[in-house]
Amino acid sequence: MNQIKNIIEALLLSSGEPLSADRIHKIINSKESCSKADVLEAIDSLKIDYENKEIEISRVASGFRVQAKSSINYFLNIIYAEKRPRYSRALMETLSIIAYKQPVTRGDIESIRGVSVSSSIMRTLTDRNWIKIVGYRDVPGKPAMFSTTNEFLDYFGLEKLSELPDLPDIKEPQNLSLDLETNENRPVSSEQLN
């Protein structure tokens, strides 16, 4: 058991990408006999080992990874001060629309943002593997539909899409007779507007 634990620790540190329990199980089982429960148990045991350290095992969409605890971010920020990429508001807005409304076409994004979609932003998002084409909508022109990827969730330290911040509710305009048929389950706010 201790042996398996040590192997898993080394795998997580040296794989360069998050590893799922299934994948670890398959890798180790190709030589040593171990069950998936053994893998999970070993990971739990590693988590306990790390309690006294400044690294931790976190679980993201693609699996488990080892990362520094945020308590030492102060120091790490000094090391990485100059390497941090910045993302524009336009990119974050585009990414958000894809994340919450997926699968979406460029046209969907354009109609929400009111501006044409920047090709360079779509390229950056694709190059970073945060979005991918998941199909083509069956309308004239057959536009590509985009969805976010597990790598996107990994990057933001999330395991599931549902962990994203809640999309704010639409404020119900009572003094305007808006077309509501398409969205029945929107909450009707009771507060007096105006």
Added chain:
Amino acid sequence: MDNSTDKPVQAEMPFAIVQGEHLTELPKDLYIPPVALQVFLEAFEGPLDLLLYLIRKQNLDVLDIPIAEITEQYVDYINLMKDLELSLAGEYLLMAAMLAEIKSKMLLPIFEEIEEEDDPRAELVRRLLEYERYRSVSEEIDSLDRVERDIYLSSAETGNYQQPDILPDIELPDLVMAFQEVLKKAEMFSTLHFMKEPLSVKERMSEILENINGKDFVKFEQLFDLKEQKIGLVVTFLAILELMKELLIEVVQAQEFGIIHVKMLVEKEIHESN
């Protein structure tokens, strides 16, 4: 809805204060470095963003936009951009047209029968609210912990670990291509031959086996006698294929498009097949 200019809504915003004097119009000879324009352009992410800014800045209710007022301010901004000789994205002009349309619709008297009809602002309000949802959530996502900024991944160097070389499989087309090379080279040696040589694939197979027996690897090309006629080269090639089929030789390639080598697979009495 008329332009009541005496309302103390908002004084024209000065661009700058120079020696205590408010400048509301840009000097005609003002030099603006191109970089500055870029910053200005990027201030808003589009017409919806600009409209929301104008509305929020004045604490107006999105659900009851004073269209005349907002339209005026919006057009002011667009004119400002024109003054700066910025090329405006078409979307901004489209929005200006939409605002003007809404404004004109609202000036029309409302008849009893069509009371239920949508407020002319409805579509705009819907779009503004929808855009605002995503804009605000994108700010939240932007502030989430993320790799390269708030999350630092731990890793260990793999030390002496070396990835094993995985040799590519050889497909028949590769072999054919290699053979074509041989034929090309042979052409350089081409002379006239009148003697007819008796050629047998079986015989050639034995020759090849003899040739490579005991050697580690032999280059594919070396199995061919370039001085031979084309028919002889073809026979050699057939012999190689035949030997591969009988699992007597192995053909390997160290890397994609690299040199192809031939090796004896089984130590066998080679004269047996004669």
